[in-house]
């Protein structure tokens with residue numbers, strides 16, 4: 001007979017945190033949310049720590065280079081989706097690694113032979129009023145001049161006049177040398193009262209522009225997550241099939257950490273993948289998962305995983321539980337795996353971070369997951385709602401929404417994630433195609449979410465995540481106490497109008 005586990009498997013919604021003593025040091029600005037991303041030995045530091053305990057899901061509809069740049073700027077990490085060709089994925093990784101805050105690759109470019117009409121048309125099309133004039137009209141061609149709104153009067157000037165006759169030529173431009181820092185570039189901008197500074201290399205080829213208007217923007221990212229070369233940190237999803245080709249290409253592109261993406265990670269395929277990667281280069285950091293119990297965690301820990309992801313069937317777009325009958329309530333899974341991680345640490349001196357993946361609905365669920373022992377959280381729905389996610393923003397029934405589809409849906413066709421070995425492809429769907437309410441900019445939403453987490457931590461009397469795990473008290477709630485938790489027995493005023 002099968003082993004029957006008596007304990008009910010529970011979700012975050014069934015718990016609350018009990019406040020602890022708040023002392024004077026417990027203010028939100030004293031709270032740090034730094035967390036280990038990968039394993040470390042007792043007394044040592046992890047190779048990567050995140051400044052906020054959030055990573056974005058390995059999904060087509062969530063994590064591309066745009067999301068990765070935005071999230072790393074805020075202190076988290078995106079795992080760029082693996083359900084695309086190796087070349088496309090490596091290109092996205094490179095884009096993140098080449099991104100330099102404040103250094104913008106020129107989006108609008110023409111040659112000296114173009115006309116004023118071309119300049120006006122380009123401005124209309126791209127919205128950019130600073131046009132790089134290069135010998136071949138490409139973003140990285142030899143810089144010959146710059147055209148801005150100050151160089152022409154659309155109402156008066158002849159639309160057929162050549163760019164070379166009204167551009168500011170290179171001899172009259174102040175330029176920065178490739179390799180200067182952002183603060184050096186900003187100093188040149190301030191000293192010379194410029195609006196933009198072209199950055200050129202030794203061959204005179206245009207590399208970037210630095211804009212005065214971006215100055216405030218780049219002072220505002222104190223949490224930015226950077227590698228040793230001051231590049232943004234980025235992760236990538238991989239599968240248990242083509243890792244021998246994919247991983248070297250991603251490493252070559254500069255990826256900081258990879259993660260095997262599977263709906264069921266307790267498998268010999270994951271062990272083989274980790275072993276292969278560590279043999280290829282022991283410095284490549286690799287997360288594995290997903291698992292929902294002690295055994296699954298220990299298996300991947302012993303196989304050499306640098307972190308382990310927890311969660312089967314709890315994702316908002318996930319129908320794995322309905323389709324296959326496998327899974328476990330996310331809170332229960334997390335609590336058991338966190339215990340296993342702590343025991344493993346006691347026994348081996350190796351701390352293997354765990355990531356709670358999927359099922360976060362309310363912001364307070366994040367604090368609960370962290371208090372239950374998650375080192376960091378992977379979220380899909382949360383990030384899919386923002387401007388920075390790769391999907392379309394649409395108007396549906398009068399409300400703005402963004403598209404969000406599961407990796408197990410027909411739309412994503414990510415059969416490797418649901419692969420059970422053998423040669424069968426995707427036979428049935430494990431995810432749905434959906435919309436999520438559009439929520440605006442990642443930065444603005446994150447500020448609110450992090451504010452809530454910090455405030456809850458202060459209520460618990462803690463200012464770091466280790467203390468949150470060790471000191472917080474969590475209680476189960478009854479269904480009637482959930483009703484008590486909302487506004488009740490009052491007529492709530494409609495404050496929308």
Ligand code: IMP
Nearest residue numbers: 057315316318359380381406407408431
């Ligand atoms: P969410 O944050 O609740 O939206 O869950 C996102 C998580 O769901 C991802 O990080 C994946 O682990 C998981 N996931 C992604 N696509 C699918 C799918 O199609 N079926 C089941 N789970 C999925």
